Amino acid sequence: MHATTAGTGEAQQGVPASRRIGPYVLITALDDPRSHNPVPERRYIARSADGEHTVLLSTPLAGTDPQRFMAEAEASRYLLGQFMSPAVTCAASGEAAWHARPYLPALPLPTALAVHGGPLPERTVRALGAALAEALVIAHGQGLTYAGVSPAAVLLAADGPRLTCFGAVRAAAPDGTPRSGLPGLEPGSLPPEQASGGRPRPLGDVYALGATLAYAATGHTTPERDELPSALRTILSRCLARDPGARPQLAELLDLFAPTAAITPSAPHPADPAMVQVPVDAGFATRTAALLGPGWLTSPVIAAIAHQSAAVLSAEIPRSTVPTSRQD
Structure with missing residues (x-):
């Protein structure tokens, strides 16, 4: 130019x-x-x-x-x-x-909520959850803990989200070093075991993912259980369990975020055209792509x-x- x-x-x-x-x-x-x-x-x-x-x-x-x-x-x-x-x-x-x-x-997730005028619809939150769960599954398969998922770390593009802000909780800090209070850190996204000085682990990413999706669904990372949308309440509450062992695995989250039925990925939910279902035997990429089809982002965000x-x-x-x- x-x-x-x-x-x-x-x-x-x-x-x-x-x-x-x-x-x-x-x-x-x-x-x-x-x-x-x-x-x-x-x-x-x-x-x-x-x-x-x-x-x-x-x-x-x-x-x-x-x-x-x-x-x-x-x-x-x-x-x-x-x-x-x-x-x-x-x-x-x-x-x-x-x-x-x-x-x-792309817009940072907090900007997207501001543009939309409040929490995002369930379909958007489900699609966001599936895409971010897929991204973390791949990272964990590489032997990496992301240790920095937060609302600001998520950018929303027309074809899906992107994770940025690598290592926001300073993953290399020695065990026993508190990670709370660091510049730019969103405290509600910090897993309790890391806030107290524990080493970042994959199940900590599940907690941070739950907090980020809770933000997308309610406007803040530490909502009361009854503030969460009823259809997402159980999923997100399990992600936000203080005990890491009580949190779901990421592969399970993909099953929960992507409703399954023996219909084509492009077919709408029979009760709600805004929802999308995918085949039970579809792989990660197919299932996530189905959720990120037209309409996954609201018109003001687009x-x-x-x-x-x-x-x-x-x-x-x-x-x-x-x-x-x-x-x-």
């Missing part, structure tokens, strides 16, 4: 005065600076100075360890699965810490994603941030 002297005022919201990080020029902050929902890193939409590459760029919060931040970013390169969003480029040695991944039009995409596409890079070639 041709660089000019100014971008759109809307697109520059939340961008610091120094607009260049690494090879990228910041376009806008991804997260609403007025939001009270904690985010464990600073996230921006940015573009390379030549206009060829648009990325989602992250930097550490003040008070966090930049070396740990970069170690987590480097480790994320190995995460697999459609619903992960690993780092692709990272700061060079000696640079201030940052990492980036290709830009995908419109906001499209608006973000258009604003980013039209944003222009200020000429003062673009390196000029030397003329001899």
Whole structure:
């Protein structure tokens, strides 16, 4: 894109005065600076100075360890699965810490609730649960505990969610080191056994997933049981059990989030066209894809994603941030 002297005022919201990080020029902050929902890193939409590459760029919060931040970013390169969003480029040695991944039009989960005007519908929460459970199954199969699932870590795109904010609870902290009170940490998403200093374990990811889905369904991560939608109450209450042994396994969660019946994945629920059922013998990918079909996101959320995409596409890079070639 041709660089000019100014971008759109809307697109520059939340961008610091120094607009260049690494090879990228910041376009806008991804997260609403007025939001009270904690985010464990600073996230921006940015573009390379030549206009060829648009990325989602992250930097550490003040008070966090930049070396740990970069170690987590480097480790994320190995995460697999459609619903992960690993780092692709990272700061060079000696640079201030940052990492980036290709830009995908998407809203943080807290922003999606604000746009929708409140908690999301059951179909959306079920689809979100199935997709995130699939992502965590794959990570656990790689021998990794995600240790950072929270509302802010989840981005909603038209084709499904993406997990970001790697290692938000500082998974490498020694056993016995409390993990509560860390910058950007959403306390309701922190499993009790980790808050007290225990090592992150896969069943801790189940707790954090339950808290994140509870947020999607109610607007906060620590609802009373009767605040949860009746159809999701038992599932989410089990995820939020204080005893890790009482929490369900992720494979079981996929069965619970995806209603099963011997009908085609595209067929609507006979009692509720907004619900989707999938065959009992369908694999993870098929079952999750069925839930993420048309209508999984509400119209206001889809419109906001499209608006973000258009604003980013039209944003222009200020000429003062673009390196000029030397003329001899």
